[in-house]
Amino acid sequence: MKIIACYKWVLDEADLKVEAQSRRLLTGRAKSKISEYDRNALECGVQLIDESGGEVIALTAGTGGAKSSLKDALSRGPAEAVFVKDEIMAQSDPAVTAKVLAAAVRHIGEYDLILCGEGSSDEYSEQVGIRLAQLLGIPVVSFVNKVQVADGVLRAERKLDGGIEVVQVQLPAVVTVLPDMNTPRIPSLKQILAAAKKPVKELNLAGLGLDQAQLTAKVRRQTVLGTVMERKGIRFRGEAREVVQQVLTVLNKEGLC
Amino acid sequence: MSTEERFDAIVVGAGPAGSVAAYCLAKAGLEVLLVERGNAPGSKNMTGGRLYGHSLEKVIPGFWEEAPVERRIVNETITFLTGESAVSLDVKSKQFAQAPSFTVLRSEFDSWLAGKAEEAGAMLACGVRVDELLRQEGKVMGIRSDEDEMLADVVIAADGVNSILAQKADIRGELPAKHVATGVKEVIELPRQVIEDRFHLTEQTGAAQLFVGECTRGMQGGGFLYTNHESISLGLVITAEEFADAEERIVDLVEEFKMHPLIQPLIEGGQVVEYSAHLVPEGGLNMMPSLCHDGLLIVGDAAGLVLNTGYMVRGMDLAIASGEAAANAVIAAKAGGDFSKQGLSSYQTALENSFVLQDMKTYAKAPKFMENHRIFGNYPGLMEEMMVSLFSVNGNSAQPVRKSMLTSIKRHGGFMQLAKDAWKGMRAV
Numbered sequence: 121m122k123i124i125a126c127y128k129w130v131l132d133e134a135d136l137k138v139e140a141q142s143r144r145l146l147t148g149r150a151k152s153k154i155s156e157y158d159r160n161a162l163e164c165g166v167q168l169i170d171e172s173g174g175e176v177i178a179l180t181a182g183t184g185g186a187k188s189s190l191k192d193a194l195s196r197g198p199a200e201a202v203f204v205k206d207e208i209m210a211q212s213d214p215a216v217t218a219k220v221l222a223a224a225v226r227h228i229g230e231y232d233l234i235l236c237g238e239g240s241s242d243e244y245s246e247q248v249g250i251r252l253a254q255l256l257g258i259p260v261v262s263f264v265n266k267v268q269v270a271d272g273v274l275r276a277e278r279k280l281d282g283g284i285e286v287v288q289v290q291l292p293a294v295v296t297v298l299p300d301m302n303t304p305r306i307p308s309l310k311q312i313l314a315a316a317k318k319p320v321k322e323l324n325l326a327g328l329g330l331d332q333a334q335l336t337a338k339v340r341r342q343t344v345l346g347t348v349m350e351r352k353g354i355r356f357r358g359e360a361r362e363v364v365q366q367v368l369t370v371l372n373k374e375g376l377c
Numbered sequence: 378m379s380t381e382e383r384f385d386a387i388v389v390g391a392g393p394a395g396s397v398a399a400y401c402l403a404k405a406g407l408e409v410l411l412v413e414r415g416n417a418p419g420s421k422n423m424t425g426g427r428l429y430g431h432s433l434e435k436v437i438p439g440f441w442e443e444a445p446v447e448r449r450i451v452n453e454t455i456t457f458l459t460g461e462s463a464v465s466l467d468v469k470s471k472q473f474a475q476a477p478s479f480t481v482l483r484s485e486f487d488s489w490l491a492g493k494a495e496e497a498g499a500m501l502a503c504g505v506r507v508d509e510l511l512r513q514e515g516k517v518m519g520i521r522s523d524e525d526e527m528l529a530d531v532v533i534a535a536d537g538v539n540s541i542l543a544q545k546a547d548i549r550g551e552l553p554a555k556h557v558a559t560g561v562k563e564v565i566e567l568p569r570q571v572i573e574d575r576f577h578l579t580e581q582t583g584a585a586q587l588f589v590g591e592c593t594r595g596m597q598g599g600g601f602l603y604t605n606h607e608s609i610s611l612g613l614v615i616t617a618e619e620f621a622d623a624e625e626r627i628v629d630l631v632e633e634f635k636m637h638p639l640i641q642p643l644i645e646g647g648q649v650v651e652y653s654a655h656l657v658p659e660g661g662l663n664m665m666p667s668l669c670h671d672g673l674l675i676v677g678d679a680a681g682l683v684l685n686t687g688y689m690v691r692g693m694d695l696a697i698a699s700g701e702a703a704a705n706a707v708i709a710a711k712a713g714g715d716f717s718k719q720g721l722s723s724y725q726t727a728l729e730n731s732f733v734l735q736d737m738k739t740y741a742k743a744p745k746f747m748e749n750h751r752i753f754g755n756y757p758g759l760m761e762e763m764m765v766s767l768f769s770v771n772g773n774s775a776q777p778v779r780k781s782m783l784t785s786i787k788r789h790g791g792f793m794q795l796a797k798d799a800w801k802g803m804r805a806v
């Protein structure tokens with residue numbers, strides 16, 4: 121089985137700061153990482169291969185900075201990485217990203233399954249996997265929590281709000297996975313060393329036959345501001361018993377108890 | 378993957394000591410693996426914040442042009458603190474530029490330095506903790522991390538003050554409290570312009586301030602404050618033993634330090650963005666394990682190569698010089714095909730002939746001298762009293778300076794005691 125696992129190189133949200141007055145995001149000191157749910161997608165692919173053989177190709181589209189992600193991605197088990205590098209990716213929207221990935225998938229050629237995270241940990245638009253399937257003309261299964269493949273047929277559990285739906289789909293297909301599907305591995309020393317020797321294919325838009333003009337993002341981000349939690353700042357004083365009483369009264373008034 | 382793979386050298390720990398060792402080895406064409414337990418080099422590391430540039434300058438000339446250093450120190454201050462007063466010695470000199478020092482923040486700086494090693498051809502593996510050394514008949518053969526074993530002709534232990542490698546190899550025991558100090562640091566963010574105004578700096582220049590006295594409640598140690606581009610690093614280093622029977626907790630002392638009338642206006646309006654604690658080896662030569670073994674060299678903090686002179690902590694420049702010296706010894710050992718203790722012994726010789734062990738010897742008496750509580754307890758008060766009487770005009774009839782000073786000295790332990798301490802101090806530092 122040949123699996124393509126897509127991932128995005130995102131800023132680590134733990135490093136983001138919000139400027140107190142303007143609420144502007146300060147990204148200057150932020151490091152990057154492989155988007156959390158995409159790690160689940162990579163892990164899912166590698167586990168399927170461990171069971172039934174074949175190989176996983178890690179695929180990412182990003183700006184030059186995403187080059188640093190390749191070793192990390194490869195140490196998680198894929199046999200090979202494909203990196204579409206272009207600065208327009210800094211401004212892409214889900215439609216553009218899906219177009220670029222679809223072109224890269226066609227370039228790769230044969231495949232049985234494409235895995236994506238349900239959404240990226242920076243924008244979480246939950247569109248790329250679905251748009252990708254649409255562009256490739258293959259089925260898509262979203263919100264997937266569990267997968268099994270046998271004889272070219274994939275059985276997936278979809279975790280929905282009200283319950284669990286089990287579906288079956290003929291491969292090739294796109295599957296978008298949820299975070300509780302698995303626990304991504306922490307690469308070991310040997311896996312990291314092996315990663316450095318695995319092949320990486322670097323592509324550009326021209327090489328994929330893509331034209332800049334088709335790749336203008338239609339959705340443009342105007343601003344990103346941090347949210348501010350408003351605190352009521354109520355202070356209670358007095359004997360423990362009284363304080364408890366006061367707290368209860370306030371909580372009651374807010375409909376919280 | 379084949380288990381046959383082996384390296385010329387494995388360096389454990391991508392702090393300044395390890396990254397420089399890996400850089401020098403890779404540059405000489407050796408196959409080097411640099412293993413770091415943090416997800417990125419520097420992510421778990423801390424330092425007060427000042428790098429004396431001389432030893433890295435030797436390895437990477439003009440490094441500060443490309444390295445993410447914060448500010449070049451042009452202003453040095455030593456301050457004696459009492460509860461509400463401060464007596465400072467403030468030095469600005471163009472001569473500092475001849476042997477420049479720089480403030481650094483470890484996560485940026487260490488990543489850059491490990492990146493240099495990688496560029497030179499070293500293999501960097503982050504997020505990997507080395508659990509122990511592989512040994513055969515006493516000779517170190519490689520390392521084990523989780524289930525993975527990796528072989529090498531020589532291992533360089535650059536794993537910091539708590540060196541598990543040295544401990545597990547029975548080269549060194551657990552660190553006794555009297556051989557380590559506890560350091561805590563806050564990074565406080567402030568706009569660049571505010572920092573430059575408050576400390577009278579220009580865009581690239583910085584200030585370093587060291588404090589003795591009330592900030593440690595007279596315990597052996599001191600405080601520091603360094604200016605970065607857009608933040609201030611501030612903290613305390615106190616001998617761990619002092620806390621054994623002290624009521625104070627170091628966290629509380631830091632809070633008090635920040636509230637001191639001298640410090641408070643300097644950090645006013647700032648936001649604490651990082652808080653960290655770390656040990657500092659300070660046993661000097663007394664705690665130093667033997668540094669050369671069959672197939673193993675120990676560098677940097679792991680080797681106890683830190684100078685705590687009471688008014689400054691120096692570790693990074695020694696770490697860097699020891700990393701370079703270890704790399705040179707490994708290169709020589711490879712040429713001679715001998716990785717035994719004997720074959721690697723040029724490391725020890727190189728350290729002895731360099732400032733590293735020479736400075737350690739010069740300051741060898743410092744730890745003992747610092748244990749004297751008068752240094753950190755009485756003398757800051759004495760300084761204050763003398764200076765205040767020098768500058769105060771209060772309408773009382775003035776005393777000759779000589780007389781007022783003598784009165785102060787008597788109150789703080791007497792002249793003989795002061796003279797003795799001064800003498801000891803001169804000999805120790």
Ligand SMILES: Cc1cc2nc3c(=O)[nH]c(=O)nc-3n(C[C@H](O)[C@H](O)[C@H](O)COP(=O)(O)OP(=O)(O)OC[C@H]3O[C@@H](n4cnc5c(N)ncnc54)[C@H](O)[C@@H]3O)c2cc1C
Pocket residue numbers: 389390391392393394395412413414415418419421422423424425426427428429505506507508535536537538541559560561562612613614655656657676677678679682683690691692693694696
């Ligand atoms: C509060 C404080 C203030 C200081 N101020 C100054 C100063 O102003 N100037 C100065 O020059 N020095 C200062 N020092 C000392 C200086 O920080 C150290 O001497 C220096 O960092 C030592 O470098 P190193 O490379 O030997 O060790 P470290 O910087 O400690 O690096 C060790 C590395 O090894 C890694 N590691 C540890 N164990 C393992 C393992 N088992 N497997 C894999 N990796 C491992 C760690 O993650 C780390 O990256 C200060 C120290 C402190 C605590």
